Amino acid sequence: MHANAHRTRRSDGTTPRAPHPSLPAERLAAFSDAVVAIAITLLAIPLIDLVPDALEDGDSAVEVVTHHAASISSFLLSFVVIWRIWTVHHEVFPRTGEVSGRVAQINVLWLVCIVALPFPVEMISSYGAEPFVLAIYVAVLFASSIALAAMALILRRTGTRDTTPSRGTVEQVLGNATCLTVAFLLVLAAPQLGFWPLALLLVDGPALALARRLAPRKPGGDA
Template sequence: MPTTRGLDRVVFFTDAVTAIAITLLILPLVDSVAQSAQQGLSIDQFLRDNGDGLAAFALSFAVIARLWMTHHAMFEHVTSYTRRLLVLNLLWAFTVVLLPLPTEIISQFPTTATSIAFYIGTMAVSSLLLTSMTLLVRGHPQLELDTNPIDDRKVFASIVATTLFFVALLIGVLVPAINFFALLILLLGWPLQALYDRRADARGARREGPPSNTGSRSDPKP
């Protein structure tokens, strides 16, 4: 029977895995510093030679941080766990640990459809697993915290993010000239979320109906 302490261990383990994965991103660059110093290169030469690696590090750091923030926010709604949720969480942790590998590949090898598919595909699968966990927890009496349920807005945001990742994957692989810049399509998530929020507010206003003015009227004089 899952317990609160067991859930805490799952969350702590996942947080530790994410922290290690982010740390691994920078280690190849740290090794490059030592190699560049031994070769007598200047700082400017080091930065020029490792420009792709620095860019890949920054992008992957931002992606992992965003994925972790989404994971952290989702587990704020979780009160317990099942075997299915545990398996999905472990698979998600696997994608996070894996990401430093394609990050290093794209910084060291020429860009190809394979490297693009490996890099963006890892992110897309990670996002898909987050969405799967969100949908599993939502409305589940054993999993969802009844005092803090997952609302429609978070479900929409998760589905949109996953969809955009897979669209970026298709564009990056099918249009070589765009390659990793296809990830910029993720920026569409903000206007789509804003549009959803406006429509949700409008639906809520229609359900409430027009405000009543009866209380502000003064009684007619006799």
């Protein structure tokens, strides 16, 4: 007989669905760390290729830097942005033992955004901060922040107090997503601002810290 025949049936004759598979949070975080490391490496590869190309063109060492300032700047900016997003991602899972299949699937979407980031970075190196290129770049970051916020909210809603992201972590994730949402809208509405809207990522932490200091403390609130 098939294994399905041995499943317990409900009173209405239907077979209950098998529980969604879970995954240890440590394995998910470790895999994500590896993918982020690869993405950062991919960002640096075009810079390494600049040196032999410059030698063939007869450029001096100084001209390697001055003639490719846009490529170097986009790399540095993207490195900082990925680092910022990764630190927020890393704070979501420390207290979680296992994650559901849904969270794992959303994490795959987050990883897709991180791995895809070198593509718009290379476009910026080639085309500069054109409105379309800039919109793609910030859109990838915006999508990654939305995926991360979704994971944090699902974990917060489905777990217990001791195994879910802390309230402060969720606030940080939502603050990061809010800043990138505003940055994305600014890039679409005022592309002449260039990369400056991404500076909002530097103020979400201090803004949340100030809001916590000003907010009245509730007895027994989640730390």
